[in-house]
Amino acid sequence: AQKITQTQPGMFVQEKEAVTLDCTYDTSDQSYGLFWYKQPSSGEMIFLIYQGSYDEQNATEGRYSLNFQKARKSANLVISASQLGDSAMYFCAMREVFTGFQKLVFGTGTRLLVSP
């Protein structure tokens, strides 16, 4: 079964610095997708960035980029120029293909705190 591991329960970063949030995954599928979501204290899950297993380039969306290392099965999120509003929980998730239904498997998350 697919599995997502986020080993950092909490991370601290100063405003304007870059931070990397780790995510490793385990799958035997050749075709899969990796997603990162942000969950502020208010609770909603906000989609940030997506990386497909066949994508040759690392995904980027504004200040977010994904350091995708397929051989190492890692998909780390890099946030550049951190802002106070980036303080939140961050979840890595993988799209599992199961009898035609595409299920998301989530990691346990990393809490990021950005300090002034």
Next chain:
Amino acid sequence: DGGITQSPKYLFRKEGQNVTLSCEQNLNHDAMYWYRQDPGQGLRLIYYSQIVNDFQKGDIAEGYSVSREKKESFPLTVTSAQKNPTAFYLCASSIDRGGVGQPQHFGDGTRLSIL
């Protein structure tokens, strides 16, 4: 604006009572999902539905029930059989076609507590 609306934001359940959480989407998405989130944990799938009048159990369906009578609505009932219902419940939807790249879009969640 298109999106997913969950209500209520907070809900309290008495012992032996069934409660229903509402989820409505106007994104014209085919697939809808219910997740449960416990403190310090990731999301776990309760039920999902790919089309109207069809739904499937997820990883933790015991003590829960759903219906999908309309494309835009996917209510979740937490029954009295669910002995530990206190959690944060998130509803999501997705296009669910065209490969693995379609993200799921989430509502703002309902926080359920036991009285």
